[in-house]
Amino acid sequence: MTPFKIGVIVDSLQLGLHEGIRKAKALGAEGIQFYANAKDISPDRLDTAGRRDLKAFIADQGLTLSAICGDIGNFMDASKNPDLIARSKQIVDMALDLGTDVVTTHIGSVPDDTASSLYRTLQHACRELGSYAAENGISFAIETGPETAQSLRTFLDSLEIKGIGANLDPANLVMVCRDDPVAAVHTLAPYIVHTHAKDGRNLKPCDPAEVYAAFVDGNYPDLEKVLGGAPFVELPIGEGDVDWDAYLQALTDIGYKGYLTIEREEGDDRVGDTAKGIAFLQSKIN
Numbered sequence: 001m002t003p004f005k006i007g008v009i010v011d012s013l014q015l016g017l018h019e020g021i022r023k024a025k026a027l028g029a030e031g032i033q034f035y036a037n038a039k040d041i042s043p044d045r046l047d048t049a050g051r052r053d054l055k056a057f058i059a060d061q062g063l064t065l066s067a068i069c070g071d072i073g074n075f076m077d078a079s080k081n082p083d084l085i086a087r088s089k090q091i092v093d094m095a096l097d098l099g100t101d102v103v104t105t106h107i108g109s110v111p112d113d114t115a116s117s118l119y120r121t122l123q124h125a126c127r128e129l130g131s132y133a134a135e136n137g138i139s140f141a142i143e144t145g146p147e148t149a150q151s152l153r154t155f156l157d158s159l160e161i162k163g164i165g166a167n168l169d170p171a172n173l174v175m176v177c178r179d180d181p182v183a184a185v186h187t188l189a190p191y192i193v194h195t196h197a198k199d200g201r202n203l204k205p206c207d208p209a210e211v212y213a214a215f216v217d218g219n220y221p222d223l224e225k226v227l228g229g230a231p232f233v234e235l236p237i238g239e240g241d242v243d244w245d246a247y248l249q250a251l252t253d254i255g256y257k258g259y260l261t262i263e264r265e266e267g268d269d270r271v272g273d274t275a276k277g278i279a280f281l282q283s284k285i286n
Contacts, residue, residue, distance in 0.1 A: 003252065004285050006197070006278055007031035007066040007261035012270050017041055017054075021061055023271065028278050031066035032058065033104070033261050036091045043090035051097040058098075066259040067102035067141070067167070067194045068095045073216055074108030075125035076118060088129055092138050102139050102194045104167040109146035109209035110155045119155075127161050134163030139193040141165040145172025146212045149184035156191050166191040169263070170242045171198035175232035176208045181242055185250035195251070197260040197281060199240030206231035234266045237277035244284055260285075 008029040010020035017040035024032050036042055046054065058065055070091040075081050088105070095103050107126060111118050126140070133140040140163055144152060156164060166188045170181030185192070206227065214223040224230050238244065262277045264270045 003255075003257040004248070004281075005030045005064075005066070005259050006281050006285075007033055007064075007259040008274055008278075009069065009196075009261060009263045010034040011038060011069075012262065012264040012274060014270055018057065021058060021063065025061045025063055027271075027275050028282070029063065029262075031064040031259050031261065033065070033067045033069055033259075035069045035071065036094060036103075037070075037072050043087070043094045046094065048097070051094065055098050065098055065100040066261050067100055067104050068098065070095075070103040070105040070140075072105075074106060074212070075122055076108035078121045078124075081121070081125050085125055085128055088140075089132050092129075092133050092136055092140070095138055096136050101137055102141055102165075102167075103133070104141045104143055104194055104196075106143050106146065106212065109212055110151050111209075112147075112151055114154065114158065122155070123159060126159055126164055130159060130161045130163035132163070134161070139163060139165040141167035141193050143167040143172065143196070144169050144184060144188070145176050146208045148177050148179045149173065149187040153187050153191070156188075164191075165193035167194045167196065168192050169196040169198055170247055171196075171200040171234060171240060174241050175200040175202050175234065176206065176211055178202050178205070182246045182250045185247065185254060185256075189254040192251075192254070192256055192258075194258055195256070195260055197237055197262045197277060198234065198264070199237045199242045200232055200234040201241045202232045203229070204231050234264075236264070236267065236273040237262065238280040244280075248284055 008024040010032050013020045129140050173179040173181050214220040264273045267273050
């Protein structure tokens with residue numbers, strides 16, 4: 001029996017929350033994830049009764065909520081962090097109500113200079129979030145991509161706190177950092193609580209901090225113009241540069257038994273690409 005379960009980020013299907021959940025089940029997924037700041041759902045839009053109903057709906061479909069995506073920006077500006085941390089705590093509360101123990105997020109780009117003020121700003125935010133998450137039995141999982149796996153490992157070790165983990169996205173490492181996802185599995189092994197299944201290819205060198213800041217600010221199209229074209233491309237699973245055989249073997253070697261949650265952020269047929277992704281992963285893990 002395979003140790004992995006296959007999930008789908010409902011937002012990737014572009015069908016809305018409830019129809020997306022139904023479609024994920026129809027495609028063969030075992031679990032789902034969704035964004036906590038989307039039109040259909042957020043802590044301030046979903047009250048206690050709404051959370052209870054959504055939890056029941058997911059269970060009625062025979063699915064599990066693998067994680068909630070708690071992306072609401074980044075924590076690189078200390079002046080904005082009190083509000084962002086408060087909202088992130090609300091997302092933790094919602095995750096608890098909905099029955100998942102993982103909230104994934106991007107915190108910003110961790111600098112290599114461990115003595116910098118930015119490093120301390122990120123540490124302060126993550127320690128507060130990690131403490132709150134741990135008190136509630138939740139893991140706040142930082143998604144890979146804005147820095148190398150080794151830089152993230154150094155940062156996670158520096159926190160010396162429970163409640164903070166890693167959401168390993170192999171494509172982000174390939175596309176943006178030109179980092180090796182297989183090595184990343186071993187580097188981040190003690191912290192991996194969730195993974196995204198995604199694929200892609202780097203087309204030219206780029207600054208990860210600049211790329212992710214452009215996504216947060218909505219200026220990524222302008223960055224592409226400055227760079228003279230896209231620095232990377234996301235591709236259907238199995239068509240990019242992620243070595244899936246070696247990657248899945250590495251996850252097996254470290255004893256990971258969680259979700260491979262498919263994310264498709266580009267393309268004209270995301271439902272079709274997701275279906276192909278499920279079939280591809282099933283062929284590898286079965």
